Amino acid sequence: MTLATQTDRIIDARGMPCPGPLMALIGAIREGEVGDAITVLSTDQGSTTDIPAWVRKARHELVEVAPEDGYARFVVKKAR
Amino acid sequence: MPARVVVLGGGVGGTLAANLLAKGLGRDVKVTVVDPTGMHVYQPGFLYVSLGQANGRWLVRDERTLLRKDVDLAVERAIRIYPDAGTVQLERGGSLEWDYLVIATGARLVYDTVPGLEQGAYEFYSLEGAQRLREALRTFQGGRVRVGIAGIPYKCPPAPVEFVLMLDGYLRKRGVRERSEITLLSPLNRAFTIESASKLIEPIMERRGIGLETFFNVESVDPSAGVVESLEGEKAEYDLLVLVPPHRGQLVIDESSLGDTGGWLPTDRHTLQLEGHERIFAMGDATNLPISKSGSTAHFEAPVVTSRIASLVHGTAPKTNYGGRVMCFLETGDGRATALRFDYEHPPIPPRPSRAWHAAKWVFNRLYWETVPQGRIPERASKGRGEA
Numbered sequence: 001m002t003l004a005t006q007t008d009r010i011i012d013a014r015g016m017p018c019p020g021p022l023m024a025l026i027g028a029i030r031e032g033e034v035g036d037a038i039t040v041l042s043t044d045q046g047s048t049t050d051i052p053a054w055v056r057k058a059r060h061e062l063v064e065v066a067p068e069d070g071y072a073r074f075v076v077k078k079a080r
Numbered sequence: 081m082p083a084r085v086v087v088l089g090g091g092v093g094g095t096l097a098a099n100l101l102a103k104g105l106g107r108d109v110k111v112t113v114v115d116p117t118g119m120h121v122y123q124p125g126f127l128y129v130s131l132g133q134a135n136g137r138w139l140v141r142d143e144r145t146l147l148r149k150d151v152d153l154a155v156e157r158a159i160r161i162y163p164d165a166g167t168v169q170l171e172r173g174g175s176l177e178w179d180y181l182v183i184a185t186g187a188r189l190v191y192d193t194v195p196g197l198e199q200g201a202y203e204f205y206s207l208e209g210a211q212r213l214r215e216a217l218r219t220f221q222g223g224r225v226r227v228g229i230a231g232i233p234y235k236c237p238p239a240p241v242e243f244v245l246m247l248d249g250y251l252r253k254r255g256v257r258e259r260s261e262i263t264l265l266s267p268l269n270r271a272f273t274i275e276s277a278s279k280l281i282e283p284i285m286e287r288r289g290i291g292l293e294t295f296f297n298v299e300s301v302d303p304s305a306g307v308v309e310s311l312e313g314e315k316a317e318y319d320l321l322v323l324v325p326p327h328r329g330q331l332v333i334d335e336s337s338l339g340d341t342g343g344w345l346p347t348d349r350h351t352l353q354l355e356g357h358e359r360i361f362a363m364g365d366a367t368n369l370p371i372s373k374s375g376s377t378a379h380f381e382a383p384v385v386t387s388r389i390a391s392l393v394h395g396t397a398p399k400t401n402y403g404g405r406v407m408c409f410l411e412t413g414d415g416r417a418t419a420l421r422f423d424y425e426h427p428p429i430p431p432r433p434s435r436a437w438h439a440a441k442w443v444f445n446r447l448y449w450e451t452v453p454q455g456r457i458p459e460r461a462s463k464g465r466g467e468a
Contacts, residue, residue, distance in 0.1 A: 017424075018275070019268050020370050023232045026267070026297055030311060046275070053269055057295045058312040080313075 007039040007075060008032065014071050018046035022054055025076060029060065032078045037063060040074045048072055082110045083393045086168055086178035088158050088332070090115030090143040093364035093378030093385075094184035095453040098151045100386040103455070108393055111151045112176060114168065118143050118155035121207065122448055124375065127239055127411070130204035130213040131250050139207060146453040158185075161336040163357055180359050180389050183338075183345060185330040187235060187365040187373060193326050194230045200303030201323040204243065205235065216320060217250065222259025223319025226308060229267050230298040231326025233342075235365060235373045237273050238410040238420070240264060240324055241281055245413035248288045263291035265308070265316060270294065277410065277420055280430050284412055298323060327373070329366055344368035349424065350401040352385050359392065361385045371424070372406050379452060380405040409441040417441050 009028055013021035021042035028038045040051065048065070051074050055062045064075040085101055087094045090113050098113045120143045128134035144153050157171040161181065168176045189205055191198040202216055203209040227244050244264045251257040264271060264285070270278040271285060271292055285292060297311040301321065308323075309315050329343025338354065339345055346355040347367040354360040363385055364378035371377055384402040391398040404424030411417045417438035422428040431437070451457050 016370050019273055022268070026232075026311065050269060054295055054312075057269075 006037060008036040010039045010041070012041045013047075014041050014043045016042070016044065018044045019050065020044070021047045022050045025051060025074075026054070029058070029076070029078050034078050034080060036078045038076050038078070040076070041068070041071055042074070043071045047074070051076070082108055083179045083389075084177060085109050085111045085180045085182065085389060086176050087111065087113045087182040087184060088161075088168065089113075089184035089186055089364070089366070090118070090120055090146075090153070091184060091186050091364060091378065092375040092452060093382055094182065095120060095143065095146050096379060096382035096455055097182050097184065097363065097385050099146075099148050099453065100382055100455050101389060102148045102151045104386055105390055105393060109389075112154055113143070113147060113151060114154045114156055114158050114170070114176065115143055116155070116157040116171075118153065120146055120453070122445075123205075124236065125445065126204045126207060126210040127242060127246070128445075129207065129210040130217070130243070131246055132214050132218065136207050136211060141449060146449070148454075158332050159335060161332065161338060161360075163336075163338070163354075163360060166359075178359075180392065181361070182385055182389075183333075183354065183360065183362045183366055184364045184378065185332060185366045187327040188330055189325040190231075190328050191325050194298060194300060194323075196301030196303050197230055197298075197323060197325065200301035200306075200308070201230075201321040203323060203325050204239070205325055213322065217247075220251075220254075220256060220260075220320060222251075222256040224261045224263070224317060225320045225322070226263050226265055226316050226318040227322045228265030228296060228298050228308065229324045231324070232267060232297075233344075233373055234324045234327050236408070237372050237374075238277070238408060241272050241285075242411040242413075243322065244290050245281075245284065245288070246411055248290055249413045261291065262289075263293055263316065265293045265296035265298065265310070267297045268294065274420065274422070274427060276427050277418075277430050280418065280433075281410075281412070284433070288413070327365075333366065340368055342368070349404065351388060351398070352381055352402050353388070361388065369404075371404050372408065374406060374408055375452075376406050376408045379457075380407075382455075409437060409444070411438065411441065 060079045061077040066073045125139040160169040202213040272278040299311045333339040345362040347362040363381040365373040387400040407421045412433040416433040418430040418433045420428040
């Protein structure tokens with residue numbers, strides 16, 4: 001796996017059922033600094049809708065969504 | 081010499097595991113339960129206490145009366161675990177040696193991580209909290225009731241949903257429902273963690289006029305202004321605020337440097353061994369497993385822990401794995417309930433809410449003391465869906 005975007009923290013939530021990956025992202029956003037880029041790896045199908053929807057609602061920035069081999073990679077920037 | 085098993089925690093999991101070990105292994109083990117209070121609390125009852133449907137006395141019993149006579153009980157607080165030395169240090173200066181350790185220490189509530197929570201919000205996750213909320217509701221004259229979740233993971237995931245559904249009926253009975261607004265502030269984009277259950281619950285909430293705010297992860301409470309604010313930047317005004325307090329693993333886990341950042345124990349999802357420790361098992365709310373923190377989980381884990389320890393004691397191949405089985409009732413108000421039965425591989429398919437499930441829950445509440453801690457619930461009756 002090569003990361004197209006620089007990341008400050010990687011959350012490997014593969015194998016975690018819904019809503020684990022989203023909750024792990026929310027926890028990382030809570031703990032992070034404004035400007036941090038957080039990468040989440042998820043095998044959960046629900047993440048493809050839940051994570052972008054939450055990022056939009058919470059007014060952060062979805063930098064990247066990339067399908068990988070059997071999982072999806074999300075990069076989220078803490079915007080505020 | 082018998083194998084020494086120390087069980088930390090006298091909740092559902094610890095009590096049942098201790099009894100099953102003593103019963104199953106007889107003279108091959110000496111089991112000691114360590115519990116800081118020596119009292120066993122039936123936590124599912126808090127919800128009913130908060131709504132004036134049960135009193136607190138029913139929920140607490142002396143742990144000694146629930147343990148077999150051949151199980152020792154030390155009413156002590158464990159303050160540090162030494163995995164390599166095989167000892168547990170106790171608060172009053174003593175120490176216990178073990179060959180096998182079962183960590184069933186549960187979760188603790190941490191109020192101070194959310195500003196304003198303790199002053200501004202009620203809760204029903206402790207007996208005292210449930211009693212305070214009951215008094216507040218008894219004199220409530222109407223207004224905006226907001227019910228939310230101040231941290232994930234938390235015990236008994238359906239409880240906030242059950243609370244709003246039951247509160248609707250409670251306020252109607254008191255004649256103040258028309259002057260009240262009930263809103264569930266959900267951390268997710270639906271009412272409940274499990275999608276299939278959410279699909280069942282959301283229409284019921286809508287029919288009863290219960291509001292749903294999604295993606296509301298509580299960040300802070302301003303008690304003087306009567307406002308709760310979310311991580312997502314939303315604000316909700318309230319007249320009565322009920323929040324599930326944030327949970328963490330127990331201090332002894334932190335002090336022993338065995339937990340993750342939340343104080344939860346990294347646990348093998350099938351064997352229930354603490355990762356990297358063959359002779360240490362973790363169960364119930366104390367683990368980091370991606371499954372409900374509930375008494376039911378601990379109830380189904382206890383036979384696996386017992387069987388695995390028996391295999392190690394006797395030097396035989398382990399026969400059982402934990403498959404993630406959980407079964408819990410979900411009160412939908414108006415004297416009806418549904419049931420959630422699931423495991424790691426099979427999400428629940430909740431049946432239509434009925435009076436029969438509500439009655440089953442009450443039978444369970446009543447029979448709990450004489451059945452669950454002693455392992456008297458027959459396996460067949462408690463089978464999860466998807467496991468034949």
